[in-house]
Amino acid sequence: MSVKTRETKPLGGRYSDKRRGRRMNSRVPVRLEWDGDAGKRYSVEAHTRVVNPYGCMVVLEQELALEHRLALTNLATETSNAAVVVWRGVPRPDGWEYGVELVAPEMDFWGLEL
Numbered sequence: 001m002s003v004k005t006r007e008t009k010p011l012g013g014r015y016s017d018k019r020r021g022r023r024m025n026s027r028v029p030v031r032l033e034w035d036g037d038a039g040k041r042y043s044v045e046a047h048t049r050v051v052n053p054y055g056c057m058v059v060l061e062q063e064l065a066l067e068h069r070l071a072l073t074n075l076a077t078e079t080s081n082a083a084v085v086v087w088r089g090v091p092r093p094d095g096w097e098y099g100v101e102l103v104a105p106e107m108d109f110w111g112l113e114l
Helices: none
Strands: 029-035 041-052 055-060 069-074 079-092 095-102
Touching: 029 055, 055 079, 069 095
Parallel strands: none
Antiparallel strands: 029 041, 029 069, 041 055, 055 095, 069 079, 079 095
16 A cells, blocks of 8 residues: 655745744634735635744645745734745645745744744
């Protein structure tokens, strides 16, 4: 029996496999907003699975491309930040796992000590 593992795509440059900052498993409510095809604006509420000072892993039903730009709002602290999709896992029953990098974040964006 073969087990399929998560595939990562080499992106190089700033999207390499190096991690910055300490990661913490944390379920933080977030809202993600982005522009889709034909200028349609999407707004989806979700929750994180993992956070660090520079981003998070979030699960969405929607399929997004790597390097897709979004606005991410931490609903617990009501703060927003520009973000970009830097990693996409395989589809799971509850949606896609995405690695999202915050663009120039404040170090207390998550309201947690990281």
